[in-house]
Amino acid sequence: MIDLVLEPIDTEQALQRVASQRAGAAVLFLGTTREFTGDRRTLFLDYECYPEMARRKLEELEAAARNRWSIIECLIIHRLGRVELGEASVAIAVSSAHRQVAFEAAQWLIDTIKQVVPIWKQEHWSDGTREWVHPPAGPPRNSTH
Amino acid sequence: MIDLVLEPIDTEQALQRVASQRAGAAVLFLGTTREFTGDRRTLFLDYECYPEMARRKLEELEAAARNRWSIIECLIIHRLGRVELGEASVAIAVSSAHRQVAFEAAQWLIDTIKQVVPIWKQEHWSDGTREWVHPPAGPPRNSTH
Amino acid sequence: MKLAVQLFAGARKIAGCDALWIDLPDGSDVAGLRSALGSAHPELAALLPAARFAVNLEFADEQLRLPADAEIALIPPVSGG
Amino acid sequence: MKLAVQLFAGARKIAGCDALWIDLPDGSDVAGLRSALGSAHPELAALLPAARFAVNLEFADEQLRLPADAEIALIPPVSGG
Numbered sequence: 001m002i003d004l005v006l007e008p009i010d011t012e013q014a015l016q017r018v019a020s021q022r023a024g025a026a027v028l029f030l031g032t033t034r035e036f037t038g039d040r041r042t043l044f045l046d047y048e049c050y051p052e053m054a055r056r057k058l059e060e061l062e063a064a065a066r067n068r069w070s071i072i073e074c075l076i077i078h079r080l081g082r083v084e085l086g087e088a089s090v091a092i093a094v095s096s097a098h099r100q101v102a103f104e105a106a107q108w109l110i111d112t113i114k115q116v117v118p119i120w121k122q123e124h125w126s127d128g129t130r131e132w133v134h135p136p137a138g139p140p141r142n143s144t145h
Numbered sequence: 146m147i148d149l150v151l152e153p154i155d156t157e158q159a160l161q162r163v164a165s166q167r168a169g170a171a172v173l174f175l176g177t178t179r180e181f182t183g184d185r186r187t188l189f190l191d192y193e194c195y196p197e198m199a200r201r202k203l204e205e206l207e208a209a210a211r212n213r214w215s216i217i218e219c220l221i222i223h224r225l226g227r228v229e230l231g232e233a234s235v236a237i238a239v240s241s242a243h244r245q246v247a248f249e250a251a252q253w254l255i256d257t258i259k260q261v262v263p264i265w266k267q268e269h270w271s272d273g274t275r276e277w278v279h280p281p282a283g284p285p286r287n288s289t290h
Numbered sequence: 291m292k293l294a295v296q297l298f299a300g301a302r303k304i305a306g307c308d309a310l311w312i313d314l315p316d317g318s319d320v321a322g323l324r325s326a327l328g329s330a331h332p333e334l335a336a337l338l339p340a341a342r343f344a345v346n347l348e349f350a351d352e353q354l355r356l357p358a359d360a361e362i363a364l365i366p367p368v369s370g371g
Numbered sequence: 372m373k374l375a376v377q378l379f380a381g382a383r384k385i386a387g388c389d390a391l392w393i394d395l396p397d398g399s400d401v402a403g404l405r406s407a408l409g410s411a412h413p414e415l416a417a418l419l420p421a422a423r424f425a426v427n428l429e430f431a432d433e434q435l436r437l438p439a440d441a442e443i444a445l446i447p448p449v450s451g452g
Contacts, residue, residue, distance in 0.1 A: 011173075012157045021180040021231050027251075028156075028173040031371050034242065035166040047370065050298055050363055053347040054370075078370060086166050090371050097179065099255060106172075107248050110371055118344065118363070119370025120299035132300035133369035134340065176452050192451065195379055195444055198428040199451075223451060235452050255452055263425070263444070264451025265380035277381035278450035279421065 002058040003077040004049065009091045018073035018095040025099035027106045030088040041126035045083045050118040054078075057117045061109055069105045071096055076109060078119060089121070147203040148222040149194065154236045163218035163240040170244035172251045175233040186271035190228045195263040199223075202262045206254055214250045216241055221254060223264060234266070291316050293356060295327065296363040301341070304333050314356070320345070321352040323362070334364075341366045372397050374437065376408065377444040382422070385414050395437070401426070402433040404443070415445075422447045 001017060011028060018026055033045050062074050075093045083089045092109050096102040113119075123131045146162060156173060163171055178190050207219050220238045228234045237254050241247040258264075268276045294309045302308060312326055320343050328335045343350050344363040356362065375390045383389060393407055401424050409416045424431050425444040437443065 011160055015156055015173075015175070019177070019231060021178075023177050023231075024179045026175040026177060026233075028160075028175075029244065029248075030160070030171040030173075031244070032164070032168050032171060032240075033166075034169045048299055049370070050296070050344070050365070053344055053363065056347050086164055086168075088171075095177075099174065099176070099252075103174075103248060103252050107244075110244060114371040115368070116349070117370050118298065118365050118368055120366070121369045122299070132303060132366075134300050134337070134367040135369055136340065136367070193380055194451070195377070195425070195446070198425055198444065201428050259452040260449070261430070262451050263379065263446050263449055265447070266450045267380070277384060277447075279381050279418070279448040280450055281421065281448070 001073070001075040002055060002062060003075070004051065004055065004080055005077060006079070006081045009077050009079065009088045011088070011091060014075055014077060014091050014093045017075050018093040020072045020095055022097060023072050023095035024097050025102045026093065026095040027099070027102040029090075029092040029106045029110055031090040031110065032088050033083055033085050035085050037123075042085065043124045043126050044085060045089065046122040046124065046130075047078070047080045047083060047089060048120050048122070049078075049080055053118050058113070061112055061117070065094075065105045065109055068108075069096065069101045070098075071101065071105055074105065074109075076113070078113075078117075080119075146218070146220040147200060147207060148220070149196065149200065149225055150222060151224070151226045154222050154224065154233045156233070156236060159220055159222060159236050159238045162220050163238040165217045165240055167242060168217050168240035169242050170247045171238060171240040172244070172247040174235075174237040174251045174255055176235040176255065177233050178228055178230050180230050182268075187230065188269045188271050189230060190234065191267040191269065191275075192223070192225045192228060192234060193265050193267070194223075194225055198263050203258070206257055206262070210239075210250045210254055213253075214241065214246045215243075216246065216250055219250065219254075221258070223258075223262075225264075291318075291356075291358045293323070293358075293360065293362055295323070296361075298363065299366055299369075301334060301337055301364050301366050304337065305331060316358070318356055319352065320350045320354050320356065323356060324352070327364070337366055372399075372437075372439045374404070374439075374441065374443055376404070377442075379444065380447055382415060382418055382445050382447050385418065386412060397439070399437055400433065401431045401435050401437065404437060405433070408445070418447055
């Protein structure tokens with residue numbers, strides 16, 4: 001299941017959507033906005049995407065994860081627009097019969113989302129400047145999460 | 146933070162308790178009750194513990210995780226008493242600046258809890274029988290989660 | 291052929307618009323598009339080497355020939371998650 | 372010395388009580404306790420080999436000498452989580 005949303009992520013609901021009486025484990029990952037990057041203070045973030053492609057890529061990743069692991073349910077939610085400090089920009093919930101699967105799949109999903117899904121964030125710094133974040137190619141060296 | 150509780154686990158509150166504006170990631174693990182173990186159907190579970198030692202062991206594990214990883218906040222909640230199908234018997238929430246830490250610490254905590262914390266579950270089967278679960282020594286071969 | 295290239299994030303900000311039109315010989319590939327875009331819009335040159343192109347919602351190899359009706363987007367390094 | 376051994380879960384069910392008293396020579400170690408408990412309560416014999424003992428809330432080695440005032444518990448394989 002894939003959601004691109006403008007409102008804060010309802011984590012309780014996300015967990016309910018992956019709940020199953022066949023599940024022995026659920027893993028929820030939240031990527032949240034840090035206030036400080038080194039000495040610079042973030043006021044808030046602003047997320048933009050290429051909507052049709054972002055949705056397609058997220059669906060491909062869910063399908064790939066389901067193909068690779070014995071997942072029961074899988075939900076990926078990404079925020080768009082303004083995200084306040086401390087709020088989650090992304091939530092990944094995975095349920096499975098055995099816990100190793102849920103951990104591995106959730107981790108693979110967030111790692112891969114950060115590489116291939118056309119979503120970008122703009123930092124709004126406390127000095128009033130703003131900046132689109134375009135990490136160096138390849139696995140990011142200074143990942144925010 | 147350690148909680149041994151008789152009531153259902155409030156996952157929203159658990160995530161709030163580990164939230165921090167220094168965190169870039171939060172991982173929540175839930176261990177939930179599966180309805181079927183092979184062909185046998187579970188009606189519900191009943192958890193018992195050695196209270197003073199269970200609490201001490203959980204605190205030791207939290208301290209060990211904080212020592213090994215750069216954790217911001219860490220919360221372990223374990224249910225006692227009757228746990229219904231689909232409900233979580235255990236919740237582990239970890240926040241950290243970078244996601245790898247939260248994933249690794251949460252996974253290590255649940256793996257280790259299952260080996261060293263004096264808590265036991267009793268299966269209540271649909272045929273009316275009940276059974277304390279005492280897995281073979283060493284890493285369990287048939288883990289429930 | 292004349293192709294529209296959708297822009298996002300830093301590329302959109304630099305160009306000051308959501309899309310650019312670019313003239314290319316029929317049968318051009320993605321490498322040709324990359325080079326033509328850099329020549330026509332030197333302000334994008336710093337961003338282009340690390341950017342990918344999407345053709346019909348899929349990341350495209352440099353050798354991919356561009357259909358005349360392709361939906362094309364310039365994808366600077368992503369920062370979702 | 373006379374020591375109380377707390378029981379939990381399957382051990383409590385088998386013994387039918389929360390704790391057992393066991394008589395041991397002064398200076399006995401955990402191995403001595405394990406052996407004496409199996410002799411005095413053969414119904415626990417099947418459970419004992421995989422069980423650990425906790426002494427004052429810590430898992431104890433077989434060689435640990437038991438203080439006369441120790442809090443002792445029989446810890447069958449755990450199944451929390």
